[in-house]
Every structure is written in C-alpha cells, then in structure tokens.
Amino acid sequence: MAKFFSLPFLVATISGVAMAIQGTINSALSQKTSLISATLVVHIIGTLVALITVLAWRAPLLKHPWTSIPWFLYLGGVLSVIIVGLVAVSIPKIGVCNATTAIIIGQVSMAVLIDHFGWLGMNRMPWSPWQLVGIGFLAAGAKLLFR
Structure with missing residues (x-):
C-alpha cells in the first residue's frame, strides 16, 4: 500500500494527467492543420525543449556509449510519432x-x-x-x- 502513495506513483499519476491533456491538444491541433503536420510540429517543439533541457542541466550528451546501446532502445522516437498520431486520430472519433x-x-x-x-x-x-x-x-x- 505504501507504493500506492509513494512519490513515484504520484509522478506517474501526473504523467497520466499530462498525457490526457497532450492527447486532447494534439488532436485539436491536427484538426486545425493535418495529422502529419501536427505530429511533426509537436516533435520539433519537443526536440527543442529536450535540447534546451540538456543544455541547461549540462547533461553529458556526448559521453554516453551511443553505439553500444541495443538498437531497439532507440525505437522510443518511432513509437512517439505513432502514439501522437494514433491518439490524435482516435480522440475526435471516440x-x-x-x-x-x-x-x-x-x-x-x-x-x-x-x-x-x-x-x-x-x-x-x-x-x-x-x-x-x-x-x-x-x-x-x-x-x-x-x-
């Protein structure tokens, strides 16, 4: 029961709230533009925010052994594009x-x-x-x- 009230659980819950808001916003954006254009713009903005965060925290980006990491661990970016697109398509319909x-x-x-x-x-x-x-x-x- 302690895990239920832990900080990681709270953080995950906040993430879920953010996902519901994100899906709604992305869906509305795709309705005003197009699905593919909205997905691209969302990921460009996300990339810029991530880059600013890396620079602000002085994360050792170039010190990681990027080439020795299993290939499938890089699929998060592909899945992110798929998720944003599928959520944007499903919300207006259901x-x-x-x-x-x-x-x-x-x-x-x-x-x-x-x-x-x-x-x-x-x-x-x-x-x-x-x-x-x-x-x-x-x-x-x-x-x-x-x-």
Missing part, C-alpha cells in the same frame, strides 16, 4: 475519456507482459494472480466508462 481508457488498458496489459517476461531489457517481475484479477477489473471499469 472522445477523450474513451480514448484514454483504451490507452490505459493497452498500457497496463502490455506493462504486465513486459514485467512478466522481462522484455526490452527489463528485470523480470512475474505476474501474480492478483494482477490478472486487476486487469479484469480494469476492463470491467473501462466498460462502464465507455459511452
């Missing part, structure tokens, strides 16, 4: 609540699999029957949220 609920179901289900199998270089954390029950309750709750 609404913020329904899209966010579907996103959460997908995230939690995949997270349990990644933890259980130790995929993508993560430490293996086998699932428990309670997690599977939790996913069932999450799915049932999602059904109640869908309009």
